[in-house]
Amino acid sequence: MNGLRLTHQQNLSHDTSFVCAGLASKEIPRTKRRQRILPLVGKGGDARDPYEDEAVYKTVSPLHAFIHRHARFRFAKYPVKTLPLFSKKLTISPQYQKRIKKMTNPKLSRAANDFRSDTFTTPTPAMLEAMVNATFGDDVYQEDSTTTEFEKEIARLTGMEAALFVLSGTMGNQIGVRVHLDRPPHSVLCDYRAHVYAEEGSGLAILSQAMVTPVHPANGIYMTLDDVKRWVTLGDDVHTAPTKVISLEVTIGGVLTPIEEIGKISEFARAKGIKVHCDGARLWNASVASGHSLSDYCQYFDSVSMCVSKGLGAPIGGVLASTTANIKHGRWLRKQQGGGIRQAGVLTSAALVALKEVWPTMHETHQKTKALAKDLEALGVVPQIPVDTNFFFIDAGKSNIDMGVLLEQCQKFDVKLMDERIAMHHQISYEATENLKAAIAAAVDITKTLPPGHASRAGAGGYAITAKMNEYN
Numbered sequence: 001m002n003g004l005r006l007t008h009q010q011n012l013s014h015d016t017s018f019v020c021a022g023l024a025s026k027e028i029p030r031t032k033r034r035q036r037i038l039p040l041v042g043k044g045g046d047a048r049d050p051y052e053d054e055a056v057y058k059t060v061s062p063l064h065a066f067i068h069r070h071a072r073f074r075f076a077k078y079p080v081k082t083l084p085l086f087s088k089k090l091t092i093s094p095q096y097q098k099r100i101k102k103m104t105n106p107k108l109s110r111a112a113n114d115f116r117s118d119t120f121t122t123p124t125p126a127m128l129e130a131m132v133n134a135t136f137g138d139d140v141y142q143e144d145s146t147t148t149e150f151e152k153e154i155a156r157l158t159g160m161e162a163a164l165f166v167l168s169g170t171m172g173n174q175i176g177v178r179v180h181l182d183r184p185p186h187s188v189l190c191d192y193r194a195h196v197y198a199e200e201g202s203g204l205a206i207l208s209q210a211m212v213t214p215v216h217p218a219n220g221i222y223m224t225l226d227d228v229k230r231w232v233t234l235g236d237d238v239h240t241a242p243t244k245v246i247s248l249e250v251t252i253g254g255v256l257t258p259i260e261e262i263g264k265i266s267e268f269a270r271a272k273g274i275k276v277h278c279d280g281a282r283l284w285n286a287s288v289a290s291g292h293s294l295s296d297y298c299q300y301f302d303s304v305s306m307c308v309s310k311g312l313g314a315p316i317g318g319v320l321a322s323t324t325a326n327i328k329h330g331r332w333l334r335k336q337q338g339g340g341i342r343q344a345g346v347l348t349s350a351a352l353v354a355l356k357e358v359w360p361t362m363h364e365t366h367q368k369t370k371a372l373a374k375d376l377e378a379l380g381v382v383p384q385i386p387v388d389t390n391f392f393f394i395d396a397g398k399s400n401i402d403m404g405v406l407l408e409q410c411q412k413f414d415v416k417l418m419d420e421r422i423a424m425h426h427q428i429s430y431e432a433t434e435n436l437k438a439a440i441a442a443a444v445d446i447t448k449t450l451p452p453g454h455a456s457r458a459g460a461g462g463y464a465i466t467a468k469m470n471e472y473n
Contacts, residue, residue: 111425113432114416118282118390118425121313123350126357130349139165139344140335146345150352151319158304159295160321164330165348167339169195169281172305172318173247174203175333177210179326180245180275180302187211187241189232191223194249196279207337211241221385222257223248225264234272249279250297251286253384254391259292259300266300276300281307281318285389288362302326311362311390312354313426317347358426365390369424372433379441384420392422402450406443413439 114120123131137144147165154163166172173196177188188204190197192214196204204210215231217223233243246269250257269276278301280286287294298304303322308314320330334340341347366389373387376394381401384393396403403420410417413435422436 109427109429111427112429113414113435115422115424115428115432115436116416116418117421117423118310118313120416121425121427123315124313124353124357127314127350127353130353131346134343134345134349136343136345138342140340140342144343144345144348146352147348150348153352153355154306154319154321157294158298158321160298160304161324162327163319163321164327164334165341165344165351166305166318166320166334167316167341169279169305169307169310169318170200170203171334171337171339172307172320173200173277173279174207174337175330176277176303176305176320176322177204177245177247178208178333179322179329180277181208181210184209185211185241186244187213187233188245188247189213189215189228189243190247191249191252192216193252194247194279195281196247196249196277210245213243221255222252222261223265224261225268228265228268232272232274243274245275245277247277247279248301249281251282251289251389253393254282254285254387254389255385256286256290256388259290259297262297262300275302277302278304280304282311282389284359285311285362285366288359289366289389308351308354311358311365311425312351313358314351314354315347317351319351361426362390365424365426365428368428368433372422372424372437375437376440379437379444381440381444390424392424394420394422396420399444400447401440401443402447402454405446405450406440409439409443409446410436413442415439 109122111121135144135146137147139147142148151163151165155161164175166175177196186209188196188208188210190212192198194214197212197214204212213231213233215223215227217227228246232246233240235242246265248257248262248265250262266276278297280297283294283297283304283306286292286297298321303320303326305318305320307318309316309318320327322330369390369392370387373383373392376392377383381399382395384395394401394403394406407417415432415436417436
């Protein structure tokens with residue numbers, strides 16, 4: 001580097017993204033002058049100049065620290081020493097702490113007034129800190145200790161042999177079903193509203209070459225053994241696609257399927273050689289609401305997919321639990337689908353925090369949802385289906401409420417809603433809940449003044465299938 005040095009005696013910029021030595025020097029080509037050295041954050045630890053091993057860095061944001069931790073790859077073209085990795089726990093700079101406080105304040109968080117889905121939560125301070133201090137092993141080679149710890153914890157909680165971290169619940173579902181299907185023709189039996197069928201881009205048809213048998217529950221709420229017996233395809237008739245997998249979504253629309261009914265379906269399926277998969281995106285909610293443990297539910301399934309980015313509030317990811325053999329196969333399928341994550345610890349560290357921090361408080365979200373339901377019913381707004389966990393589906397027809405008017409009122413009252421579904425989560429604020437009730441009350445009053453035959457201005461949005469949650473009721 002022609003003797004260029006950057007030492008601690010020099011007047012360094014307070015900009016946390018200050019650049020390498022000789023930035024303004026014409027002796028270095030422009031492309032190299034623009035190459036940044038991202039600063040290292042340490043708590044009592046040292047940070048050294050990659051060229052001269054002299055301390056030059058200042059405390060910066062966790063994001064810069066994270067990038068710097070991998071900066072050795074950015075400097076591979078320079079004949080310099082390997083950049084030092086962190087030896088001590090990182091600290092979050094005061095400036096970033098202020099940003100985190102604002103972001104996670106119930107009154108200021110962008111998630112605080114968002115009733116569209118429980119996927120709109122933002123990471124908590126504890127999650128962000130865990131992400132900053134995560135391990136950075138390569139999970140494709142199963143070398144990341146944080147990810148391994150998370151997968152073992154899921155296996156323990158579910159009573160399954162093994163688990164696999166995946167990028168989303170959709171990926172978990174598609175892999176979970178695929179490991180049970182060795183060759184077509186075959187079919188998957190599920191509820192007609194099931195996410196694996198209606199909301200995953202025809203993944204079953206494309207990835208598993210499976211025909212789907214969508215079932216309309218006779219009770220209009222959840223699938224029963226009688227429904228399964230009516231619609232299952234058995235035998236070896238060459239005109240058919242035999243049922244090889246039954247997929248149950250727990251919860252579906254926030255409604256609990258009785259665990260006794262799940263047990264009956266499982267017993268029937270296993271007697272017929274049919275595998276049972278659980279779309280347990282919100283199995284966490286089912287466990288809390290019913291009082292049954294995850295392992296109580298999972299004993300009836302051959303594979304279980306769960307989300308950590310919904311009710312648990314982690315930023316990204318899901319997990320698939322099954323037998324050791326299925327998870328081994330699942331790793332191939334995950335890689336095939338582009339889900340082979342390298343430094344997965346950044347994500348699984350947040351998921352571990354969510355298990356300890358958010359899951360124990362989930363019952364409070366359920367209580368708030370039921371309290372909201374009681375208040376809405378007092379306004380004449382009735383639900384499409386029972387309110388068991390964190391969802392309230394407005395029955396617009398029975399409630400005599402125009403959804404176009406309601407969505408307009410939601411904008412005026414600064415709350416977000418995209419369809420009939422009201423989704424509660426741990427970051428919804430009290431003020432937002434009160435504003436939502438006010439918006440609904442206003443919409444009810446305005447709807448009464450609309451002329452007969454009024455065409456609603458509600459546009460297509462959200463989950464169109466939600467309008468059919470109780471098609472038979």
